[in-house]
Amino acid sequence: MANSTSTNNYDIPKDGYVAFDALSLRQLIINRLNEEGTFTDQNSIGSNLASIIDIVSYSYNTLIYYLNKTATESMFTEAQLLENINRIVKIIDYSPIGDQTATLNFSCSANTFSQGFYTIPRYSYLLLNNIPYSFNEDITFAKTQNTITESLNELAQQKLLFQGLFNEYPVYTATGESNEALLLDIRNEVVDHFNVNVYVKSFLTGVWRQYTRTTNLYLEDGFAEKYEIRLNSNNRYEIKFGNNINGKQLQPGDQVAVYYLVSKGPAGEVGANTINNTSLLLYTSVQYNQILNNINLNNNRYVSSSETNFFIFANSSASTTFQSKETPDEIRQNAPSTYKSQYRLVTLSDYVTFIKTNFAYLFSDIKAVNNADYVSGYLKYFYDIGLTDPTNTERALFNQVLYSDSCNFNNVYLIVVPKAETQDYILPAQKELINSTVSQIKMTTTETTFLDPCYKAVVFGVKNDLTSPLTITDDSFGVIIVTKQGNSRRDDRAIASDTANVFKNYFNKQNLKLGQTLDLRTLTQQILDIDGVESFVTANENDNNEFVQGLSFFVWNPLYPDNDKQVTQNSVSMKYFEIPFFFDINNIESRIFVNSSINTTMSLEY
Numbered sequence: 001m002a003n004s005t006s007t008n009n010y011d012i013p014k015d016g017y018v019a020f021d022a023l024s025l026r027q028l029i030i031n032r033l034n035e036e037g038t039f040t041d042q043n044s045i046g047s048n049l050a051s052i053i054d055i056v057s058y059s060y061n062t063l064i065y066y067l068n069k070t071a072t073e074s075m076f077t078e079a080q081l082l083e084n085i086n087r088i089v090k091i092i093d094y095s096p097i098g099d100q101t102a103t104l105n106f107s108c109s110a111n112t113f114s115q116g117f118y119t120i121p122r123y124s125y126l127l128l129n130n131i132p133y134s135f136n137e138d139i140t141f142a143k144t145q146n147t148i149t150e151s152l153n154e155l156a157q158q159k160l161l162f163q164g165l166f167n168e169y170p171v172y173t174a175t176g177e178s179n180e181a182l183l184l185d186i187r188n189e190v191v192d193h194f195n196v197n198v199y200v201k202s203f204l205t206g207v208w209r210q211y212t213r214t215t216n217l218y219l220e221d222g223f224a225e226k227y228e229i230r231l232n233s234n235n236r237y238e239i240k241f242g243n244n245i246n247g248k249q250l251q252p253g254d255q256v257a258v259y260y261l262v263s264k265g266p267a268g269e270v271g272a273n274t275i276n277n278t279s280l281l282l283y284t285s286v287q288y289n290q291i292l293n294n295i296n297l298n299n300n301r302y303v304s305s306s307e308t309n310f311f312i313f314a315n316s317s318a319s320t321t322f323q324s325k326e327t328p329d330e331i332r333q334n335a336p337s338t339y340k341s342q343y344r345l346v347t348l349s350d351y352v353t354f355i356k357t358n359f360a361y362l363f364s365d366i367k368a369v370n371n372a373d374y375v376s377g378y379l380k381y382f383y384d385i386g387l388t389d390p391t392n393t394e395r396a397l398f399n400q401v402l403y404s405d406s407c408n409f410n411n412v413y414l415i416v417v418p419k420a421e422t423q424d425y426i427l428p429a430q431k432e433l434i435n436s437t438v439s440q441i442k443m444t445t446t447e448t449t450f451l452d453p454c455y456k457a458v459v460f461g462v463k464n465d466l467t468s469p470l471t472i473t474d475d476s477f478g479v480i481i482v483t484k485q486g487n488s489r490r491d492d493r494a495i496a497s498d499t500a501n502v503f504k505n506y507f508n509k510q511n512l513k514l515g516q517t518l519d520l521r522t523l524t525q526q527i528l529d530i531d532g533v534e535s536f537v538t539a540n541e542n543d544n545n546e547f548v549q550g551l552s553f554f555v556w557n558p559l560y561p562d563n564d565k566q567v568t569q570n571s572v573s574m575k576y577f578e579i580p581f582f583f584d585i586n587n588i589e590s591r592i593f594v595n596s597s598i599n600t601t602m603s604l605e606y
Helices: 022-036 048-073 082-092 153-158 286-295 305-310 328-341 348-358 371-384 394-403 428-438 492-506 520-528 585-591
Strands: 107-111 116-120 125-128 131-134 139-143 149-151 161-163 165-168 181-183 190-201 208-214 226-231 237-240 255-263 311-314 363-369 411-418 447-451 454-460 478-484 533-540 547-549 553-556 565-568 578-582 592-596
Touching: 022 048, 082 328, 107 153, 131 165, 139 153, 153 428, 190 226, 190 237, 208 286, 237 255, 255 286, 305 311, 328 348, 348 363, 348 411, 348 428, 363 371, 371 411, 411 428, 428 447, 454 478, 478 492, 478 585, 492 520, 492 533, 492 585, 492 592, 520 533, 578 585, 585 592
Parallel strands: 208 226, 411 447, 454 578, 478 592
Antiparallel strands: 107 149, 107 311, 116 139, 125 131, 131 161, 165 255, 181 237, 190 208, 190 255, 226 237, 363 411, 454 553, 478 533, 533 547, 553 565
8 A cells, every 4th residue: 555655745836847947857767866866877978778768768868849839729628829729620620721812803895706506614714914804714705795795794694814824733643542632732922712622633544634622522422523632730731532432433543633823822813994904814734635635625716826816805893802721819700600500501600600601802891681571671671762673773683683683581581781992892703603603502491692781871971950851962962060289289280180080991892791870979079089179069061051060971872862861970780781981982081171169378477
């Protein structure tokens, strides 16, 4: 029986282990052995005992190194290093989203072609000032008229150009292992996460076939020619194939070809009217041409290099912005929601999470609503402001025709606010991209369509005479008159600029959310917190005697200014489909004036 009194007390603090390195631990062990006097070889360098002590000490040093690095990174809620949280979420089969390149909406016309169907081959590209934009799939269009030039409107409404140029990865020869994985050794390149394409050439038939991407091979049957892709903790892409139970297994000698889109990152973003009649260029290589011939099962008539000059491309809008790979905080937010959905779109939150994860570069905010909320919220709003048939409004008809079926009670409505400052609504081709991606994993009993956000204009304005009609015109817009503190030496222009910045920051499109509260109290406090500001009023521009203390707004719907308008000195709660913007915010400083406070003094006679 052990005697508790015989236990050695080494007087080491509970957290003392983190102070040891290999040499200090080695010396501590030797000192303990010397104190006991049982062994002496520990003092002889090269002895067996000394070697064992060295092994223990240096192994312990290595373990301490990893402990110090990852002790606070072992929990999902606490991990801050990307490589650590990447390993953790792998347990629930979540694959972090990598970089997403900019996309470009375009218009296109074709001339000289005779009537018929033609296909622009995948990976064809345009060079916009040495910035490539590529097609990531075959693009088929119909030349329906005998006219020399014909606009390909349907093509422009359904397809996008992706910034970057496709690269051909060296061919990989399969060993035939179950769940065989190919690790792409791609370094110092920005790879678009959703444009990594895989083709497999069977060793038995010698024919190339295109494999399609799946979110999880576990969801596929044993004959599915699919692959799973993951951005691993070392920032390299792993491509995994099946095992004939979940996904088709590669056979020994099968060849795997990978084509991936290399982006220029933020440097690849372009503005409107950048294409300037740039000619289409065809991607070509010996392997690519063989693959294209093998997978052309429909005998598409591909455009030849001599016909690429028959196209006229243009872009009236700027590209979307580049989206960097998911951060640890974004992974922490998205991974649990994705796991709960099991890669199926069932609840409204599933739709929001999926679109936020896969299309973050397109929008600044999104909401999904069911048919009940659509009727009780969206349609009711239009009825309340006096419209007799809201479904016949221009934006509603546009979305109904292109993205909805005749049955409306089973719809999921997506309200998307574009990220681009110059866009009010996401473009048709962007809607088509979202819709086609969502349709692959949504429930078969629901249909996805779109609602365009309702923008509410905001400007300074007052109205003391409540008996007369409220008119929203430039002449009725108000101004802010700031009273400067008497002892302030700040320049009036600096105070006016700071006041303008309060509104510019608040109404920045990236800070606005659907259904948010237009918070006049916060705005008022931010103005009063500006150095040198004593007070301020909102006044009528043409009659400064008509004013109110503090902040007062005109708020109205620019599409229906006579139906939906109000003046308010209180906060306004927006509906779930509404989003505010400040009218003519670039000139807001011209509506802000600064006056010095009046200091009265009394002269004294002695």
